[in-house]
Every structure is written in structure tokens, then in C-alpha cells.
Amino acid sequence: MPGHQAGCFGALFRRKQVSVLDRSHETPLQKSHTAPVGSSADAVGSSTQRGLKCHYLTPCDHSYTDVSNWWLETDAKPPAYSSGSDLNFQSVIDNKLDELSPQLRKLSLEIHDHPELGFHETIAHDLLTSFMASHGFTVTQSYLGLTTAFRAEFTYGNGGRVLGVNSEYDALKGLGHACGHNLIAVAGCGVALAVKAALEAHDIPGRVVLLGTPAEEGGGGKVILLEQGGYEDMDLCVMCHPAPGATNSANIGTSIASRAIEVEYAGRSAHAGAAPWEGTNALDAAFLAYSGVSVLRQQMRPDHRVHGIIAGNDDWAANVIPDYAKMHWIVRAPSSSELHVFVERVKRCLEAAALATSCEIKMNLKAPYYDLNQNQVLGEEFSDVVKTRYGMSTNGTASSASTDFGNVSYALPALHPGYAIPTGRNSGNHTIGFTKAAASQQAHDATMVVTKGLAHTAFRALRDDEFFKQVKISFKS
Structure with a gap:
């Protein structure tokens, strides 16, 4: 955004912002008030739980x-x-x-x-x-x-x-x-x-x-x-x-502004030893997507961030071509306008992985945080x-x-x-x-x-x- 001064120089500048954002590029918010799919109604658990040191899954x-x-x-x-x-x-x-x-x-x-x-x-x-x-x-x-x-x-x-x-x-x-x-x-x-x-x-x-x-x-x-x-x-x-x-x-x-992305890859299972050519590997798509975003980091601005994890099915097995994989990503940038451009670059990495592996892709962009x-x-x-x-x-x-x-x-x-x-x-x-x-x-x-x-x-x-x-x-x- 024009006038933004990032990092530790921020205190030396007065930041002027336009208070009306261009929202033409945004996906309209779904007006559903039920808990998101995958959330749990269970209590979080004891705050003294061992082995859980840090949590960076949300904006x-x-x-x-x-x-x-x-x-x-x-x-x-x-x-x-x-x-x-x-x-x-x-x-x-x-x-x-x-x-x-x-x-x-x-x-x-x-x-x-x-x-x-x-x-x-x-x-x-x-x-x-x-x-x-x-x-x-x-x-x-x-x-x-x-x-x-x-x-x-x-x-x-x-x-x-x-x-x-x-x-x-x-x-x-x-x-x-x-x-x-x-x-x-x-x-x-x-x-x-x-x-x-x-x-x-x-x-x-x-x-x-x-x-x-x-x-x-x-x-x-x-x-x-x-x-x-x-x-x-x-x-x-x-x-x-x-x-x-x-x-x-x-x-x-x-x-900073942020946006969460959920992406799902769908392939076709097959026996990994007997007939791997019959399968379409969704996990390969997820790894290619992760690698693509990692390569993108070489060209990222210093104040931009992207981080993600890979999830799958509980029944994954080493001798079965995975037919499903899911990824959770968070993309961050100093301003909403920069975030929009950066999200598009990340999306191309995710889409390219599906194309390269012949997997189907389903992408869900959450509402942005300005x-x-x-x-x-x-x-x-x-x-x-x-x-x-x-x-x-x-x-x-x-x-x-x-x-x-x-x-x-x-x-x-x-x-x-x-x-x-x-x-x-x-x-x-x-x-x-x-x-x-x-x-x-x-x-x-x-x-x-x-x-x-x-x-x-x-x-x-x-x-x-x-x-x-x-x-x-x-x-x-």
C-alpha cells in the first residue's frame, strides 16, 4: 500500500492510508454462521500439555x-x-x-x-x-x-x-x-x-x-x-x-494483512508395487506444491511470508498410491493490495502442481485479514x-x-x-x-x-x- 513503511523503520514515518479499499478482487464472504468444516467442539485441553511448544496455524x-x-x-x-x-x-x-x-x-x-x-x-x-x-x-x-x-x-x-x-x-x-x-x-x-x-x-x-x-x-x-x-x-x-x-x-x-488458503488434491489410488502406473498420486501434488512455494521464496520480498502444512487421510499406507492430500497455507504481506498480488503467485504454484501430476484441485480462499x-x-x-x-x-x-x-x-x-x-x-x-x-x-x-x-x-x-x-x-x- 502506498506510504507503508515496514520493519523497524516504521516508527520514523507517519503512515498515511486510504480508508476505502478496492475489494473488487475479493471472493464474497459466505454468510454461513456454522462452524467451519474440520473445527472441533472439544475443549482445547490443558494449558500444561507436554510436547506442544508452538502453534502457527492461524493468521x-x-x-x-x-x-x-x-x-x-x-x-x-x-x-x-x-x-x-x-x-x-x-x-x-x-x-x-x-x-x-x-x-x-x-x-x-x-x-x-x-x-x-x-x-x-x-x-x-x-x-x-x-x-x-x-x-x-x-x-x-x-x-x-x-x-x-x-x-x-x-x-x-x-x-x-x-x-x-x-x-x-x-x-x-x-x-x-x-x-x-x-x-x-x-x-x-x-x-x-x-x-x-x-x-x-x-x-x-x-x-x-x-x-x-x-x-x-x-x-x-x-x-x-x-x-x-x-x-x-x-x-x-x-x-x-x-x-x-x-x-x-x-x-x-x-x-500485516493475511489470507488463509485450503487446497485439496484428488488423484486415484493404486498398488504402489504392482501397478503404480494406474495411480494418480495426490501426495506428489502436495509435495510439488510445497516445493514450488519454497522456490518462490527466492523471489519474495523480505516482508512477505507464506507457510503451510500437508495433511492427508488416516489410512495412508506406503504401498498404496495416495488418492487424496490436503494443504493449509497462510499468506502474509504488509498491505491488502500487496497481499492480493502475492496470493495470486502462491495460487499459481498450487495449480501448477495439480497440472504436473494430473490431479484434480479444489482451492478454498478464506476471507482476508486486512x-x-x-x-x-x-x-x-x-x-x-x-x-x-x-x-x-x-x-x-x-x-x-x-x-x-x-x-x-x-x-x-x-x-x-x-x-x-x-x-x-x-x-x-x-x-x-x-x-x-x-x-x-x-x-x-x-x-x-x-x-x-x-x-x-x-x-x-x-x-x-x-x-x-x-x-x-x-x-x-
Whole structure:
């Protein structure tokens, strides 16, 4: 995308993005709200499961490769408060979140101790909806036909703007909450409840909508909700995400775009010793595809990524020509426009393998995850608040993460800071070590600081007309 500055130079440039994407090349989203084929309703399993060190099968990966360059200070300042504004609401927000912190900690651990795969987060759904209802929000369960999505809404007065907040709560197979979505879940609740308290205390009309968004780990729950109109009434939307990093630090840089591809090869079985010429080897097609993509890597840009695995039938045998093979791929690029071009190159490798082996091919391209279009004005306000009130440093370095919130950020003004939680060595996102870290008191404390910063930022957007005008200008520029 024009203006994108990748890698550790990202903090030195202001990234300008067009907030309207060309979607002509995309496959329309199938509006089916059942769990994807191949997903499991079973619980993920113990977070202490042995032998499972790392999981990189989904677009979400919030690990940062160079922490030493991540935590760079930014000097940008938010707009001054408009006439008549005061800062009394900040104490209301802080006090409310201090009051709620023990409840949010308990809720986070309950979700952490009951990990569930995407589209099957029934325990988390019920815990979160019950919690929000008990605090005065009107709750819609199984929102827009997604069984484990929800909408929790609070309105104060007449008119005013509408704040959207997102919670995530799906886990990873075999790893539990190795991406810290238990923390994201309670951060969303905290922002919503703190802004509610500020609206009431200062008699400011407005509405707060907390969306529970399932299946971020490859299922694209937010993409489905966005396509179904779940964000249409919002003026802005915020959320956050944990990652390894320096203590008391946050990141408001962009993410990268990604797209998952499933490809199936169908051949014909035969006896591998007696009559191999009668067979058509689907596994050969998969290996050729893998080799083709590996050769493509020589001509890939340094900031592009593609990774995949091969799956097959349980009844594969060495003396039988395999008649079926399946591959799962994830393609990544810094921007959605670059991703489209790169996906086409990968597709040609997959198609060529079918042609070379005379296999039939079936390809399923999942909905793309866009890069994050972070709102500059919201980001500067958040950075100023967390630095001046809590001593938290921030920067705008681009990360290698992908998230379905990227799609939301192109539909309306949005902010999605990453923030650091303490982790052990080699314990980045999608590892057992991160699962353990996501349950720690230190991780909860860091989450509460970021929750306060987001609540302050969001409430200013509801309260301060001139500030929100600048937010909209930044989004449209």
C-alpha cells in the first residue's frame, strides 16, 4: 500500500492510508454462521500439555521479532481539549477500573481455565454475557446468528456518539490461551464499564456497545460480524492485544494483512508395487506444491511470508498410491493490495502442481485479514494518556501480527494497541509459555493499564466534539 513503511523503520514515518479499499478482487464472504468444516467442539485441553511448544496455524501471531527496536518513544501530541472540557472524568475511569479489577481478574482466569476453540466458546460467551448483564448492559446472545458472538449495549441520555469495543475469547488447539484472549476479553469489558461510569458521572449522552467476537484465530469472526452489519452504528471502535515486550510498554503500529488458503488434491489410488502406473498420486501434488512455494521464496520480498502444512487421510499406507492430500497455507504481506498480488503467485504454484501430476484441485480462499489502519489521532491520545498518567512508553513500529480487526479498521475509526506482558524466554504468542504468562497477575496489571488508557481515549471521542472531528479527518485522509 502506498506510504507503508515496514520493519523497524516504521516508527520514523507517519503512515498515511486510504480508508476505502478496492475489494473488487475479493471472493464474497459466505454468510454461513456454522462452524467451519474440520473445527472441533472439544475443549482445547490443558494449558500444561507436554510436547506442544508452538502453534502457527492461524493468521494471528502477535510475536515481535526485535524487542530492542520495538519500544521507541513517539513525540506526537493529541489535539488540545476543546473549550469547556475538563479532566475530572479521568479519575472516574481510573477509580471504576480499580474497583472492577478483582472481578475482571476472576473472569479472566475462568476463561483461561476453560479454553475453547473458535466458534465453540460457549463457556466464555455465557460468562461474559452474564457479567455484562449484571452491570446494567442490555445483552443479545448469539448475535447475528453466530452462536458464540454477543452484543452488550448501554445507552445514556438522548443522542451522542456510539463507542464500539471488542472482546476476543477463543483459544488455540492443544495450547489453551496462548494468545492471551482471556485478557482481551476482560479488557473489552473494562473499557465498556469504565466509559459507562464516565457517561453517567458527567451527564454525557452516548452509547457503548461491547461486541463479543468469536474465532479470531483463523475463523474471522469480526469479518462475519462486519459483513452482517454488526459495526454499522458505531462511530469508532477499540480493543487491545498482549504480546511479549519490555515492561510497561505498548505499540500502536500497524499489522500485516493475511489470507488463509485450503487446497485439496484428488488423484486415484493404486498398488504402489504392482501397478503404480494406474495411480494418480495426490501426495506428489502436495509435495510439488510445497516445493514450488519454497522456490518462490527466492523471489519474495523480505516482508512477505507464506507457510503451510500437508495433511492427508488416516489410512495412508506406503504401498498404496495416495488418492487424496490436503494443504493449509497462510499468506502474509504488509498491505491488502500487496497481499492480493502475492496470493495470486502462491495460487499459481498450487495449480501448477495439480497440472504436473494430473490431479484434480479444489482451492478454498478464506476471507482476508486486512492490515491495521490505526487512527493516528486516537493513537496519539492513547500514547499521551498512558505516558503521562501511567509512565507507559509507546511506539508505532509495524508488527508481524495479523488480525481480523484490520477489516474493522477500514470501516470506521479504530485503535488496536498491542501491549507487553512479562513472559519467559522463548515464550512468544502461540507457545505454552505464553499460555502461562496470560494467567499471571503481572499480565492482568498490564492489561488494566491499557484498559484505562483505551477508556480515557474512547470517552474523549464521545465527549469532545473537536477531538472527534480530528479523528474523522484522520480516518478519511
